Amino acid sequence: MNNSDTIAAxxxxxxxxxxxxxxxxxDSALSICKALTNKTxxxxxxxxxxxxxxxxxIDQGIILYFQxxxxxxxxxxxxxxxxxxxxxxNMLLQVVLNNGARMALAGEFSQRAFLNNKIDLVQxxxxxxxxxxxxxxxxxAAQRSLQGEFSNKVAKLLKQLIExxxxxxxxxxxxxxxxxxxxxxxxxxxMQQLHQSIKKLLSxxxxxxxxxxxxxxxIVGQPNVGKSSLLNLFTRNETAIVSDIAGTxxxxxxxxxxxxxxxxxxIDTAGIHITEDKIEKEGIKRAKVILEQADIILQVIxxxxxxxxxxxxxxxxxxxxxxxxxxxxxxxSAFSDKLKSNELILSAKTGAGFELLxxxxxxxxxxxxxxxTSFSARNRHISELQKTLKNINLAExxxxxxxxxxxxxxxxxxxxxxxxxxxxxxxxxxxxxxIFSSFCIGK
Numbered sequence: 001m002n003n004s005d006t007i008a009a010x011x012x013x014x015x016x017x018x019x020x021x022x023x024x025x026x027d028s029a030l031s032i033c034k035a036l037t038n039k040t041x042x043x044x045x046x047x048x049x050x051x052x053x054x055x056x057x058i059d060q061g062i063i064l065y066f067q068x069x070x071x072x073x074x075x076x077x078x079x080x081x082x083x084x085x086x087x088x089x090n091m092l093l094q095v096v097l098n099n100g101a102r103m104a105l106a107g108e109f110s111q112r113a114f115l116n117n118k119i120d121l122v123q124x125x126x127x128x129x130x131x132x133x134x135x136x137x138x139x140x141a142a143q144r145s146l147q148g149e150f151s152n153k154v155a156k157l158l159k160q161l162i163e164x165x166x167x168x169x170x171x172x173x174x175x176x177x178x179x180x181x182x183x184x185x186x187x188x189x190x191m192q193q194l195h196q197s198i199k200k201l202l203s204x205x206x207x208x209x210x211x212x213x214x215x216x217x218x219i220v221g222q223p224n225v226g227k228s229s230l231l232n233l234f235t236r237n238e239t240a241i242v243s244d245i246a247g248t249x250x251x252x253x254x255x256x257x258x259x260x261x262x263x264x265x266x267i268d269t270a271g272i273h274i275t276e277d278k279i280e281k282e283g284i285k286r287a288k289v290i291l292e293q294a295d296i297i298l299q300v301i302x303x304x305x306x307x308x309x310x311x312x313x314x315x316x317x318x319x320x321x322x323x324x325x326x327x328x329x330x331x332x333s334a335f336s337d338k339l340k341s342n343e344l345i346l347s348a349k350t351g352a353g354f355e356l357l358x359x360x361x362x363x364x365x366x367x368x369x370x371x372x373t374s375f376s377a378r379n380r381h382i383s384e385l386q387k388t389l390k391n392i393n394l395a396e397x398x399x400x401x402x403x404x405x406x407x408x409x410x411x412x413x414x415x416x417x418x419x420x421x422x423x424x425x426x427x428x429x430x431x432x433x434x435i436f437s438s439f440c441i442g443k
Contacts, residue, residue, distance in 0.1 A: 006032065007104035007112075008096045010089050017084030019061075022092055025109060028100045029076040033063060035099045036080075036092075043067040051080060053095045059088050073109055074116025120423040122151045122381070129212055129376040137261030141211045142376040150208070150375040153201050154422050157388075160194045161419065165412045172405050191399060195392050202385040208377035210295075210365055214256075214263035217361070218294035222310055225302040226328040229348035231255065231268040260362050267294070296364060297323045298357075303345070304333040322364045326357065384418050391415035 006026025012019070024032055034040055037049040047063040062081040071077040082092055097103060110124045119127075126145035133139040144150070167187055219227045232238055235255045253268040291297060301310045307327070324342050331347040339345070344360060346353035395411035398404045 006101045007108055008032075008093060008101035009104040009109070010093055011079070012084065012089075014086065016086065020082050020084035020086075020089040022080040022082065022089065022096060023104075023109065024078040024080075024096060024101055025071070025073045025075045025104075025112060026101070027076065029078040030065070032096055032099045032101055033065070033078045033080075036095060037063060039063065041065040041078075043070070051082060051092055051095075053091075053098075058091050058095065059083055069116070069118075072118065073112040074118045075112060114424075120151050122154070122423050123148065125378060126150075126376055129378075133212075133376075134214070134256065134263045135211075135258040135261050137258075138211045138263055138376070141208055141374050144375040145208070145377070150205070150377065150381075151423050153204075154419060157194065157197055157201065158416065158419055160190065160197065161412060161416050164190055164194065165409065165416065168405060168409050168412065172409060188399065191392070191396055195389070195396060198385060198389050198392060202382065202389060204374060205377035205381050205385055207365075207374045209379060209382060211262060211374055212376045212378060214265055215296060215361075215365060216294045217264055217266045217296045217298060218291060219266065219268050219298045219300060220291060220314070221300035222302070222313060225300045225305075225310070226348040227268050227300050228253075230298070230300060230326070230328070230346070231266060233348055233351060233354050234259075234264075234266045259358050262362065262365060264361075295322065296361060298326055299323060300326050300328050300348075302329055303327040304329050324357070324360060324364070381422050384421050387418040388415045391418060 004027070006024060006028040008022060008024045011021040011023040030040065036051050036053075038052075039047060039049050041047040041063045043065050044067075045065075047065075048060070049063050050060045051058045059082040061083065064079040064081065066072070066077040066079075068074060068076045080092060080096075082088060107124075107128070110119070110127055113119045114121060114124050123146050126142045130139060130142035130146060133142050164187065219230055221227050231253065234257055255266055257264050257266060299314060301307055311325075324344065325340075327343065327345050328348050330345045330352060331350050342360075344353055344356055346357060348354075391411050391414045395408050395415065398407040398411060
């Protein structure tokens with residue numbers, strides 16, 4: 001990819017709208033603007049102009065000029081705000097390309113912003129998350145990441161980690177200074193504090209990933225226990241056919257909803273039972289796959305039938321770690337057993353107990369306060385934090401049990417490399433400079 005050339009693209013969504021934007025970024029942005037408008041706009045001021053292909057007027061609208069380095073990409077950026085018809089925008093874009101720009105690749109404006117140190121990798125990903133967010137909470141979480149909340153937490157961890165590396169590697173490389181780091185309780189406490197901080201950030205990132213990708217909830221149970229009625233409660237609509245005839249649902253039904261701001265995919269599955277019907281068998285097979293994939297399983301039990309038999313029928317199936325037992329049909333059955341924390345009574349017909357169910361689901365994921373303050377995260381971030389935590393565990397072990405300074409230093413180096421992959425902001429090559437700026441060595 002050549003980052004010295006000038007790129008252009010339509011920046012607004014496909015379709016018809018009142019306004020459409022052509023974005024141009026690179027050294028030739030101003031000259032291309034002058035070729036189309038015969039004007040040189042001033043930075044940060046809106047300039048009205050006609051947009052021409054030589055002498056042919058294509059459209060008219062507003063020019064915005066963002067001068068480098070004070071732009072999103074860190075380069076000269078020109079935006080043409082024209083009328084939002086796809087034909088007009090494509091004609092205008094073609095003229096821009098004919099005058100020296102090339103078509104931007106997917107995400108290339110954000111990539112240039114990263115390469116020019118305008119944003120880090122987390123913020124670049126947060127832009128995509130913000131655009132694709134399906135709930136208000138997910139959008140606000142992405143916005144917090146875009147504003148640097150996640151990156152700042154990673155930067156703080158990197159600072160603590162680098163301080164430890166500085167101390168330990170200085171003690172190894174300069175033994176004449178007689179720095180006995182292995183006996184230093186303060187450094188031991190710093191490592192333990194770093195361990196706890198990484199664990200906390202990992203937990204927050206996992207919460208952020210849920211807001212980003214959503215939660216999969218599988219509804220399972222035997223035929224005619226009320227699974228489809230429960231799905232209809234979630235969707236507030238007659239999504240699934242409800243009938244007294246057992247086996248109405250033969251395939252899985254997926255619906256995307258949100259519960260207290262958390263995006264959720266709720267899946268109604270075929271009733272699991274012994275059958276010779278080929279279609280039902282396939283539906284049951286797919287239901288068992290959902291059992292393995294879902295983040296949360298809701299097992300619906302008909303409280304007017306043999307409860308123990310229904311529990312036993314699912315005892316050998318691969319349930320997710322998080323499961324709720326729902327004793328349905330409370331409107332026609334008096335269920336009086338003492339409930340465990342993962343059990344509740346519900347009437348899918350009347351909706352009684354449904355609000356409690358939603359609250360229990362949210363509590364299983366996290367809590368309302370953490371959702372309100374979480375930032376967006378991805379599986380990539382979680383993977384790197386898990387690797388970092390593993391490195392810190394090894395460093396602690398080698399610090400306390402093996403008294404091996406070189407191994408501790410290597411563990412911390414690997415931890416830094418993994419943590420650095422999240423934002424890409426700190427290079428291990430900078431470590432030597434950190435050592436000499438932090439220690440008075442060789443005085």
